[in-house]
Amino acid sequence: MINIQFPPPDFRIQATNGQEMIFDPFRKKYVVLTPEEWVRQNFLNYLVKSLEYPGALMSIEKEMHLGELRKRCDIVIYSREAVPWMIVECKEMGVPLGMPVLEQIVRYNMALPVPYLVITNGSNTWCCKLNAEAGNWVFENALPKYPDVDAPPA
Numbered sequence: 001m002i003n004i005q006f007p008p009p010d011f012r013i014q015a016t017n018g019q020e021m022i023f024d025p026f027r028k029k030y031v032v033l034t035p036e037e038w039v040r041q042n043f044l045n046y047l048v049k050s051l052e053y054p055g056a057l058m059s060i061e062k063e064m065h066l067g068e069l070r071k072r073c074d075i076v077i078y079s080r081e082a083v084p085w086m087i088v089e090c091k092e093m094g095v096p097l098g099m100p101v102l103e104q105i106v107r108y109n110m111a112l113p114v115p116y117l118v119i120t121n122g123s124n125t126w127c128c129k130l131n132a133e134a135g136n137w138v139f140e141n142a143l144p145k146y147p148d149v150d151a152p153p154a
Contacts, residue, residue, distance in 0.1 A: 002125040002142055006042050007049045026060045035092030039122040040074055043090060053077060053146040064111045073108050077146075086116040093122045102126075106137075116144065 012023035013033060021030040022041055031037060040060070047053040062076040075088035089105045091097070097119050105117045117128045117137065128137040129144075 002127055002140070004043075004046055004120075004125055004143075005050070006046050006122075009042060009045065011041060011045075024060065026055060026058055035094075036074075036090055039092060039120060040090040042122060043088065043120055043125075044075065047077070047143075051143060051145055054080075057082075062112075064108065066107060066111050071108065071111075073112065076112065076114075084112050084114045086118060087112060087114050088118040088120065091119070091121040095121050097121055097124050097126055102128075118143065 012030075014021050014023075014030065016030065020033040022033040022037060023029070024031050024037075024041065026044065044055075044058070044060075047058070048055050057078040057080070059076040059078070060074070062073045064071055064073060073087050074090040075086075076084055077086040077088070079085045087105055087108050089101060089108070091101060095101075101119050102117075105119055109117060115130045115132075117130075119126050125143075127140040127143050129140050130136075131138050
């Protein structure tokens with residue numbers, strides 16, 4: 001498990017028709033402030049401000065196809081060569097991170113292969129790196145810094 005110190009939030013929040021909305025700078029619009037969205041926005045804020053991931057190379061709620069099913073990845077981060085590099089699945093606080101969540105993101109990886117998978121509920125975060133030679137996933141003790149990234153495996 002990875003310990004994350006989130007930067008202080010500087011979000012724009014407003015009420016619209018009785019619903020709290022938060023401005024998502026990546027999607028460039030206000031979205032409903034659900035518990036999962038709160039985790040997503042804090043995690044994005046951490047990636048950009050603390051780890052210096054380039055926001056321009058992130059896709060939020062990226063649609064993909066798993067056979068006949070249409071699914072959405074919470075966050076997809078691309079390499080500088082515009083190749084998918086990391087998938088992040090966000091759950092609301094209190095949702096335990098376990099096999100069902102890990103299996104969900106591994107299924108996403110079948111449609112969108114990446115070398116890193118991350119799951120977070122804001123309190124707990126797990127990161128797995130693909131060991132291409134052994135064909136398995138290895139849990140990491142920290143999220144990789146974006147500038148240290150090699151090109152993803154082909």
